Amino acid sequence: MILLLIILLAIALLVLGFEMFLVLGLPAIATKEAFYGRLPDPAIVQKIFGGIDHTTLLAIPFFIFAAHLMGSGQIAKHLTGLVRALIGHSRGGMGHTVIGGSMAFGSVSGSAPATVAAMGKMVYPEMRKSGFSQKFSLGLLVASAETALLIPPSITFIIYGWMTGTSIARLFAGGLAVGIFLGLAFAIMVMIEARRNGIQSGDRSSWAERARAVKDAGWALGMPAIILGGIYSGVITPTEAAAVSVIYAIFVEMIVYRNFGFRDLFRITEQSAIATSVIFVLLAMGGLISFFVTLAQVPTQISSFLSVIDAGPITFLLVVNVCFLIAGMFIDPNSALLILVPPLYPVATALGVDPVHFGMIVTLNISLGMITPPFGLDIFVASSTLGMPVLDIIKGVWPFVAVNIIVLLIVTYVPDISLFIPKLIFG
Numbered sequence: 001m002i003l004l005l006i007i008l009l010a011i012a013l014l015v016l017g018f019e020m021f022l023v024l025g026l027p028a029i030a031t032k033e034a035f036y037g038r039l040p041d042p043a044i045v046q047k048i049f050g051g052i053d054h055t056t057l058l059a060i061p062f063f064i065f066a067a068h069l070m071g072s073g074q075i076a077k078h079l080t081g082l083v084r085a086l087i088g089h090s091r092g093g094m095g096h097t098v099i100g101g102s103m104a105f106g107s108v109s110g111s112a113p114a115t116v117a118a119m120g121k122m123v124y125p126e127m128r129k130s131g132f133s134q135k136f137s138l139g140l141l142v143a144s145a146e147t148a149l150l151i152p153p154s155i156t157f158i159i160y161g162w163m164t165g166t167s168i169a170r171l172f173a174g175g176l177a178v179g180i181f182l183g184l185a186f187a188i189m190v191m192i193e194a195r196r197n198g199i200q201s202g203d204r205s206s207w208a209e210r211a212r213a214v215k216d217a218g219w220a221l222g223m224p225a226i227i228l229g230g231i232y233s234g235v236i237t238p239t240e241a242a243a244v245s246v247i248y249a250i251f252v253e254m255i256v257y258r259n260f261g262f263r264d265l266f267r268i269t270e271q272s273a274i275a276t277s278v279i280f281v282l283l284a285m286g287g288l289i290s291f292f293v294t295l296a297q298v299p300t301q302i303s304s305f306l307s308v309i310d311a312g313p314i315t316f317l318l319v320v321n322v323c324f325l326i327a328g329m330f331i332d333p334n335s336a337l338l339i340l341v342p343p344l345y346p347v348a349t350a351l352g353v354d355p356v357h358f359g360m361i362v363t364l365n366i367s368l369g370m371i372t373p374p375f376g377l378d379i380f381v382a383s384s385t386l387g388m389p390v391l392d393i394i395k396g397v398w399p400f401v402a403v404n405i406i407v408l409l410i411v412t413y414v415p416d417i418s419l420f421i422p423k424l425i426f427g
Contacts, residue, residue: 024285062242067109071118073253085213092194106148139396150179286338328369
């Protein structure tokens with residue numbers, strides 16, 4: 001009854017055009033008034049603020065700030081230049097450069113929209129010059145940015161880890177394998193497209209040019225080395241790594257590359273603060289609605305229903321994917337995460353699904369939601385960045401949505417893809 005009220009109110013508010021934090025918050029308030037009237041109002045305020053009063057979440061503003069710094073500076077350019085020097089000569093090399101560049105930028109930003117914005121103007125013209133169609137170029141640019149949510153550090157993993165108590169370091173390790181797997185799937189698409197359209201191999205970079213690219217990207221490569229090396233070695237936590245990434249990005253962009261001054265830094269700081277505020281308001285409202293979902297024992301009810309119909313992990317995970325696919329079409333990914341994980345995660349663990357594996361399934365679904373029409377966030381970021389009509393981008397995205405669903409199903413039912421690196425590192 002309570003879950004039905006929350007869902008119906010949320011859908012109604014969404015259709016009426018309410019802001020997303022109200023779509024999350026008002027059903028929670030209505031649930032309190034209808035079923036838990038004796039609960040004092042100060043308790044609601046405590047839940048709203050207590051939900052985001054967690055040290056793990058400190059990593060989010062730092063990684064957002066670092067992503068804005070790098071997107072406005074030279075780090076993204078040098079990372080992409082290195083990838084192009086190493087693999088740009090292969091058939092369809094510019095397409096592979098887009099994938100590799102997105103993965104490289106994702107490894108220092110953790111944000112798919114930031115990856116689209118940073119890579120868009122830099123690689124889209126080059127893809128068109130190399131012979132790829134407009135439709136395929138736009139689709140690949142938007143889809144490749146998904147890897148930023150899987151290649152650590154990932155803001156989505158941080159939120160999921162905070163919500164479920166799962167080790168973020170283990171999630172980062174699992175995401176590395178899944179992110180590479182998704183990137184390889186897109187690379188196969190590039191190879192097929194290049195062969196079908198007769199796109200030839202590019203000029204191979206000389207060893208001197210490759211050495212120059214490595215030298216130019218040296219400072220940029222220091223970022224993933226510090227973040228991932230520090231986390232996996234146990235020297236620093238993910239939150240500390242996020243703080244270090246900001247200091248390092250400011251040093252490299254302002255002192256080494258001298259790309260911007262203090263006025264630019266203030267502007268970037270303001271943009272980052274706004275982006276951070278949006279996410280934390282959603283997290284606060286999501287924490288409130290999660291409280292009532294747990295209070296109403298919704299996970300227990302779902303488990304009981306699955307037991308009655310004799311549904312096992314295979315059926316349950318299929319339902320999870322369908323729920324996220326539908327949600328991703330109409331609401332932003334973070335909101336889908338906040339709404340669906342609280343009732344579904346306890347059921348998943350009760351059915352024996354590993355928390356890291358479930359995190360990979362959830363994050364792949366979130367990635368898919370970023371490019372799924374009609375409200376895929378990365379589609380609109382690409383439209384704004386490139387000045388291209390939204391409908392043109394949507395036409396190019398559909399083949400990648402199909403491949404993404406195939407990858408999602410494989411990862412869902414082959415847990416070892418998600419778990420072999422965490423087991424290798426942490427045992």
